[in-house]
């Protein structure tokens with residue numbers, strides 16, 4: 692059982708304030724545990740520190756304080772060289788995260804070879820086909836280039852690429868926010884299926900409380916770098932206790948923005964056959980009788 696424990700994570704950035712430089716605390720003592728077969732959602736509005744946490748987990752940013760440790764089934768911390776096999780990212784923008792000059796096969800074969808999972812052309816081709824199958828894309832897509840794929844197909848390739856090194860912990864940073872509304876649910880369901888079938892530990896980063904509820908076990912609500920509320924997903928959404936969570940549930944006074952935030956949520960609610968409905972008057976999700 693591979694587990695990631697983030698303890699008291701802190702990130703300070705040096706920022707310019709007029710002529711002076713000052714320190715901005717983007718993440719303030721955030722702790723969580725990612726376990727196999729479970730999804731933890733980090734929810735917060737723009738600037739709350741979600742991406743900075745993702746980058747620290749992916750080792751793209753160095754924490755200013757706290758620790759991140761991945762332990763293997765034996766309970767022993769995995770050595771640095773294994774960290775990157777085990778912990779992989781799916782980024783927000785599938786248009787920017789794939790190189791337009793390279794084929795799908797190149798994008799998947801590279802991590803397979805880099806992490807020593809495939810030797811020789813035959814084995815690589817077989818594993819590339821398997822990866823495409825896991826994200827429900829036809830094997831024939833291997834020879835395509837990113838511009839020949841839709842946004843959703845690109846995101847599936849990005850997920851396959853994250854799985855290629857044998858990832859056990861996946862950080863999905865707003866994985867559907869740049870996709871067409873009609874295909875978002877398909878990508879979230881794919882992540883949910885992989886999480887269950889392959890026992891992945893997932894950190895799902897989103898500003899959308901509704902999908903956080905339906906696709907995660909635990910929700911952490913971030914406000915200005917701090918966790919202001921955390922708990923089982925249903926409890927946090929149906930019975931938010933912190934005023935900021937209540938505010939987030941109300942999303943925005945602008946009905947257009949609010950509807951955008953919640954349209955995926957509504958689709959997710961319907962697809963899951965759930966009985967909850969978002970009440971714009973009370974600003975809460977209510978269980979139907």
Ligand SMILES: Nc1ncnc2c1ncn2[C@@H]1O[C@H](COP(=O)(O)OP(=O)(O)OP(=O)(O)O)[C@@H](O)[C@H]1O
Pocket residue numbers: 704705706715717735736737738739740741742743744
């Ligand atoms: N490299 C950096 N230098 C200075 N400040 C930064 C840097 N990266 C992030 N910040 C600041 O840290 C805070 C948290 O940013 P972060 O991108 O983590 O938020 P977020 O919740 O992911 O927002 P979004 O949803 O817009 O991506 C913000 O105030 C941001 O301006």
